[in-house]
Amino acid sequence: MPKIPKIHFSQPFYDINEGKIAQEIILSRWVCGGSFLKELEDKFSNYCKIEYAIGVSSWTTGAFLVLKALNIGPNDEVILPSSTFIATANVVSLVGATPVFVDVDLETGNINFEDIEKKITSKTKAIIPVDQLGNPCEINKINILAKKHNIEVIQDTACALGSFFNGEPVGSHSKISIFSMHARKIITTGEGGIVVTSCKHLAKNLKLLRHQGMSLTDNQRKSMPPTVYETYPIVGFNARLTDIQAGIGLVQFKKLKKILKRRQEIIKEYDNFFKNTSNILVMKHGKNSQPNGQSYQIIFTKSKNDRIEMQNYLYKNNIPSKRGVMACHLEAPYKNTNIKLLNSEIIATQGMQLPIHPDLTNEQQSLVLEIIKKSPFFKRNN
Template identity: 35%
Template sequence: MTRVNVMQPWLGEEEAAALADVIASGWVAQGPRVAAFEQAFAESQQASYAVATSNCTTALHLALVVAGIGPGDDVVVPSFSFIATANAPTYVGARPVFADVDGTTGNLTAGTVEQALTSRTRAVIAVDQGGVPVDIGALRALCDPRGIVVVEDAACAAGSTYRGRPVGVEAEIAAWSFHPRKILTTGEGGMLTTSRADWADRARKLREHAMSASAAARHQSVLAPPEQYDEIGFNYRMTDLQAAVGLVQLARLPEAVARRRELAAAYAKEIGEIYGLRAVADPSWGTSNFQSFWVEVGHGYPVDREGLMAALAAAEISARRGIMAAHRQPAYADRDTGGVALHVTEWLTDATLILPLFHQMSESEQARVIDVLRDPRSVL
């Protein structure tokens, strides 16, 4: 029986041709295609400025640096997220303070964030978990009057919407991922978008060791100008090879999201008829790209989450456990992270799993998954 993967990148001949063009040009490092990708991504997301980076984690790091977050500051983050969300504040010497999430969306809310605020809170990192848009307007209504910066971790959310517009628009600064698990992939890679020109300019310098003259500008000059380093920077650059793939992927994004929403609707219809299972869904304020389609295994279902994963594996179907709880990881278990109760986070981490969903998924492959969901004991 052919294995059904949890995710497959949608890549083809157009990406291969774009890579060949870059190689033939002789310019493969950060250069003209990175600039073109930044402009195209900013336009597609209705962002004022976009700065390409090596990955989303480095984009989050830069976002906190340009926002002035540092030692002695607290940053509220969800524990219910990939660990990079908590790591970014740690990189700048701040303390990540874990807040709980909403049980339906898996996202921070104004209420859960307010419970985690301290006198030292300077920023909040709000995640669009699995592509489900966070209610960024409610968070900013809470944080803006307090002088707290809201950073949107839109790693999973390219193609999702918030109140009819692309996610990220309502945040002063946002970070994006182009990892192979994401709908828009460049292999590795990330992006920082912001409404502030000063933050964008500083992020561009910091990603290149804080050089006064960019590498592209120096290489385009016959007599390169001398460079100067005014502060400690980083090597967080994207390559033109990655950007060339990103430009192709960006053009396909609407089609990719439409296909994923079609598959998600088919899952939701069937799961809605299975007692004990609940599928992730659009919130009232936006639409998800369904980067991850997760299901909550509740009381009354014939098996628990681990049992359902075993049943899917027995049918050669790859699933993944739900989003991790960062506060349980050894890296943070012994740290002071605020001490807020995280009951919803722990329940969702223990009771959810991510089902296969990818652009090329066939009706028969999805039917195999649904058959196991209906009767997991039949394959155990």
């Protein structure tokens, strides 16, 4: 039998072309604030069918600047699901506001709509709904609710580039959405993020904020006489995305269709395999949504032990796996004995993620499933 190469849990879909563009930009010596950044921003705004896109150094810095631009801080509350990567909560804390955690639906992994309304108070300034693992949340309902209460919506689309909701791309539905281009995301620049928005004023502010509040961009300064001096109208930060990253992002964007297609094939295979099991729940999506297959998560419904035993068993067989999405309210900075968010806790303690990335071959996926099938922690119906 031919030897199957080592299986990776996730890996960037890179080839020589990302290397070539990075080399070209490096050799041009114009590595930051140049034309590649603008081109990548235009790609995102066109793809997401929204007016403005602002490249930033990560989702986290982008979200931090958005909260700052919206003047959200001490004495304000921001509603978000506990079942998310901790960055979603950390940015709220970092601006001095209070994260208010809401539970999620077990099947979709997304914020529970009814629970949002219960947690709105006079202090609520924003909701950060997450399209968890690329699965679109019920954003239209959330936007309507937020409008009724005069609350901002900052959609955490970190994982959701290429997902669709109601036939339109994620990123097109809300006033503000933020994508991540971290290594585990659909397209990656190593680190990186893009804020997309329909608000001209916010876009302008974010461009200032990411660049130490400076009135002129690097490109503008380059083409102006040296006596046109920049000014600094507001306090800013350094959250720039480099042109080297933007160039890599452009090459990645060209592969988006291919990336999404391969991820769909892998998802279909996993879903088929797990459909007749008696102790495993697979992630579901709404009728009107098309997830991008950023991750594949299952939940062991009968016992916490099944997840741990399965992960140890896979590890011994050289198959990588990860826990399900964490629950922020169980971690030290957010531990609060008064809250119980049952589904978030089930996902964190009984959820498990399996390898998925465009370079995962059919043979590798079959091997993963073959090994799972032999495990005593996997139970088929009859």
